[in-house]
Amino acid sequence: MEGILATYRIVAADRAEAEARAVDVCIEQTVEVTPALCADPVIADRTVARLEGLEPSAPGRWDARVRFPEAVLSAELPQVVNCLYGNVSMKPGVRLVGVALAPSFARLLAGPRHGIAGVRALLGVPHRPLLMSALKPVGRTVAELASYAHAMAAGGIDLVKDDHGIANQACSPFEARVEACAAAVARANAATGGRTLYCPTVTGPADEILRRAEHARDAGAGGLLVSPLVTGLDAMRAVAATTGLPVMAHPALAGAFFPHDDHGISPEVLLGTLMRMAGADLVVFPSWGGRFPFTRETCARLDAALKADLCGLAPALPVPAGGMTLDRVPAMLSVFGRDVVFLIGSALYERSPDLVANAAYFRSLVS
């Protein structure tokens, strides 16, 4: 057993059609040649993905287990993503619903460098649920954003992130913003004895992102926020490898991948398994009950994918978000347990004009 075992849910009327479509996936996702050309034993035995199982999973739906050999994957994430869903994305009725790693392949991946335990250790919070808020909205000045960061840290929020769309706009340029917000959080930490981590958005040009990440680390950022479906999944891995800081994945663009149940990549594979493979220590996603239509069941599956055994890769923290309000904390605890980060944005600003008091109130809700 080697490489990756991917499970595709395939729309087909009967087993014969399902098998033909599954074999087509094996060829399309690796050698991309006509069946005649991939009959050559050198190719057939070495680089064509192999169909290892095919079972009915629902009426008219079949789960095909497809093994990608390491000879094709090459231990580089872009090629892994390409193998898993590159070309077949353009064929209807094929959805990627599972990714399992062989131990030999998992060893080639760094996975989350900090994971749940590492992030908790950095924060000095071994047990209780973690709290996060966001500096927002885009359009605020550096001084305004830094004052919010200071207030949130002073009030006891564990993680303070930029809104993911606060990139490098003229109203709050990257370097000035990161330096001011990191310094503001450091001042608050010094005053309270707390360990709040500031996590700026480093999503940016491909030839800038690693420099931004290093600049943020050097300025005192304690973690980094990346939108890996915008930057490319591998950029998040590179940010983590380059800086050594915890990285948090934002789901921007993710919804393009799961428009309905017969296409795309399931939320738990895309935002769970693949994000862990690419090194995310924390993963933001829309919680049920907010302004996005994620269900409670999807959130539970995503939570499981972030924490399940994955050949030794560390588990990652779920960060349910998207219009969360303070009164939803108990309901979310029931799904995610204590290993969760509650991300409250607008609702923290709206409770009262006193952001420190709002943060302290939020902090008082979890113990």
Place this chain on the structure above:
Amino acid sequence: MEGILATYRIVAADRAEAEARAVDVCIEQTVEVTPALCADPVIADRTVARLEGLEPSAPGRWDARVRFPEAVLSAELPQVVNCLYGNVSMKPGVRLVGVALAPSFARLLAGPRHGIAGVRALLGVPHRPLLMSALKPVGRTVAELASYAHAMAAGGIDLVKDDHGIANQACSPFEARVEACAAAVARANAATGGRTLYCPTVTGPADEILRRAEHARDAGAGGLLVSPLVTGLDAMRAVAATTGLPVMAHPALAGAFFPHDDHGISPEVLLGTLMRMAGADLVVFPSWGGRFPFTRETCARLDAALKADLCGLAPALPVPAGGMTLDRVPAMLSVFGRDVVFLIGSALYERSPDLVANAAYFRSLVS
């Protein structure tokens, strides 16, 4: 008029619902705060996207024209992509169907550096349709791939690319492959007086891709193939800016973005307008009549998006592909005209065991 004017097709029962959903898009894609928090004039006037028009486009469908100010876009492509479809991807019934640039914003983008005229000039082919084939499949050795490249160039193929999944596998490591194939094409060119360009796949780790692109250029590659939806769209721009070579976009993962007409990003925006904005000189996409279900109409719209006026950005070459056969050349000419690259893969290998003769035959079909 400034920034970007995006058109979203919105599912709504009536104008009131459509307008509410369109306003929600304006907020979600920029400031991400509750309506109360974005009422502050500083934010409302400066960074919230503006709804500039709303018209019914089909029963239960409304086209909303949304203006993104430059203050939010920041002239960085990752943020542009994020604004256009980041969060709203996770809400149902919102499809990005149009992107128009203000001249002031278009000037911030390089666009295709070579474009149709530049690629033709490099090839010395001013008028006729261009020809491309692919080195394949993954699993072939460096020597085998180089021999194919030599034969294709000797037979008169204009552009020889790697299969997009030939990345950095042990059977044909990146550097050795690119050096051997570039040298093989150079030998053939020297013998024939031709100007075939070899375009290797440079898709790879985020912290490697620019080095690979430069290595390929220095080894003699005449163009570069990137899968920008895997690497992040901006990595393609960076590859073009760093090397100065023509870049070709491969559509891997694209199908995730257009599963049905009420979600995602339309093929002509994703593979047409956005690819040009990110600097693609050539764009590969599935042609109708091949093994992917693109229609003739989709291909025609994509062709138009690659060639239409876009505030001074150069037009890019369509590369219809995906199971094309030699007999389909006339039908494709009727849609794409002469400014097209015919990409024939398996069918070129299958015609006979003599790849030089097969290439020469392919070449004889266009004039």
